[in-house]
Amino acid sequence: MGIVNVTPDSFSDGGAHASTGSALKHCEQLLKEGADILDIGGESTRPGSPAVPLDAELARVLPVVREAVKLNVPISIDTYKPGVMRAVLDLGADIVNDIWALRQPGAREAVSAHSSCGICLMHMHRDPQTMQAVPMAGDVIPAVLSFLGEQAQLLRAAGVDSSRITLDPGVGFGKTVMQNFALLARQRELLSGGYPLLLGWSRKSSIGAVTGIEAAGERMVPSVAAAVLAVDRGAAVVRVHDVRDTVAALAVWRAMKAAEEPQQRKEETT
Numbered sequence: 001m002g003i004v005n006v007t008p009d010s011f012s013d014g015g016a017h018a019s020t021g022s023a024l025k026h027c028e029q030l031l032k033e034g035a036d037i038l039d040i041g042g043e044s045t046r047p048g049s050p051a052v053p054l055d056a057e058l059a060r061v062l063p064v065v066r067e068a069v070k071l072n073v074p075i076s077i078d079t080y081k082p083g084v085m086r087a088v089l090d091l092g093a094d095i096v097n098d099i100w101a102l103r104q105p106g107a108r109e110a111v112s113a114h115s116s117c118g119i120c121l122m123h124m125h126r127d128p129q130t131m132q133a134v135p136m137a138g139d140v141i142p143a144v145l146s147f148l149g150e151q152a153q154l155l156r157a158a159g160v161d162s163s164r165i166t167l168d169p170g171v172g173f174g175k176t177v178m179q180n181f182a183l184l185a186r187q188r189e190l191l192s193g194g195y196p197l198l199l200g201w202s203r204k205s206s207i208g209a210v211t212g213i214e215a216a217g218e219r220m221v222p223s224v225a226a227a228v229l230a231v232d233r234g235a236a237v238v239r240v241h242d243v244r245d246t247v248a249a250l251a252v253w254r255a256m257k258a259a260e261e262p263q264q265r266k267e268e269t270t
Contacts (some may be wrong), residue, residue, distance in 0.1 A: 001076065001239040002035030002046070003202065004068075006060045007044045020063040034247035038071070039094070039239055040064055045099050047132035047172075064092050082106035097198075098214050099124050101151040112158040116142075120166045120198050121151045124172025132174065140179045141186050144169045149193050150192065154174075166237065168198040172206060175185030180206040184226065187233040196236035197261050201226035203241055219220050224249045 006023045023218045027038050042060035043052040061077065061084060068075050069092035076095035077088045082104060085096050089110075095118040102121065111119050124145045125136045136143065148167045155165060169183045169190055183190070190197055201207065202223045203216045211222050220242045227238040227246045232253065240246045 001037040001039050001198070001237050002033070002243045003239060003241050004040045004064070005044070006039055006042045006064050007042060011081070020067070023064045024067050027064075028248030030075060030243045031071065033244035035073070035239065035243045037074045037076055038068060039078050039097055040068060040097075041097075042084070043079070045078075045128045045129060045173075050127050054081055055083055057081060057085060062087060062091065065093055069093065074118070075098065076118075080104050080107065082110040085110040089117055094118060096122065097168075097171070098122065099128075101148070102155065103151070108155060108158055112155065112160050116164070118164050118166065119155065120168050121148055121155070122168035123147050123170040123173065125170075128173075135174050135176050136179060140169075140175055141189050143192060144183070145193060148152060148190075149197075152193065152195060163196070165195050166195060166198050167195045168200065171199065171201055172204045173178055177206045177209045178190040180204070182209075184229060184233065187230065187235070190235050197234060198237040198239060199227070199230040199235040199268075200239035201230060202239060220245055228253050 004023055004026055030038060040061060042057040046254070052132050057079065063073060065077065065088050074094040075092070076097045077084065077093050078097045079085060080098050080100040085107065096111050097120040099106065099122045100107070101123065102111065111117055124133050126134060148169070152165050152167065156162060162226050167190070170179050171183060187197070203219045207222045207226060208214060208216065211219065213219050213222070223240065223242060224245050227240055228239055231250060238246065
């Protein structure tokens with residue numbers, strides 16, 4: 001999943017693709033680099049970021065979505081506002097990727113009214129303005145599993161088929177550095193809910209904390225390492241800025257896994 005931030009203030013590439021033209025060029029570039037899905041967002045959710053009014057988010061996102069749906073790839077919209085969800089789905093967007101896990105009034109109804117859109121439910125502690133000021137305490141795995149399982153069940157009760165649901169444990173959203181890495185180390189436990197996982201490690205501050213790389217734009221190499229580790233631990237989707245490098249690294253990982261299979265079959269028959 002390639003990230004397309006149509007924002008002036010995202011933590012890593014804010015302003016780089018803020019115009020419709022530059023955002024669409026970025027979409028095309030990400031597809032050339034090997035992206036399977038494009039994730040378009042019109043509001044930064046970095047720690048401490050202010051909320052964006054509905055009209056402003058629509059003005060940023062709709063012109064990009066209107067053209068991006070012509071690219072013949074799944075289009076995901078990173079939003080928590082029901083008004084944005086309805087508008088982009090009407091334009092042909094395929095996925096709603098919501099950091100609030102559809103907890104905003106009317107959000108669950110907006111996606112359940114659609115016949116087939118995919119939905120990603122993310123775990124977030126508190127809200128973007130306060131999540132890192134007072135992060136979670138204790139073991140994050142059971143808390144994340146319980147929350148996401150409950151939100152998925154509410155969506156199922158609204159008539160949404162389980163095949164439409166993906167879960168995101170929310171790396172960096174109200175968690176300490178070590179809690180974020182616990183999500184990676186114990187990621188397979190999160191698969192027990194029975195839903196595919198989306199992981200977003202790309203250029204996050206936790207990567208900066210353990211590597212000492214302060215500039216978010218310079219965290220490509222450790223971000224790629226985190227993406228490969230996430231896939232190795234069962235992630236179905238990785239949300240990344242650096243598509244070309246992540247695709248190349250995953251090609252190496254896939255080659256290794258393919259080479260393992262004949263040996264595994266041999267051991268099973270002896």
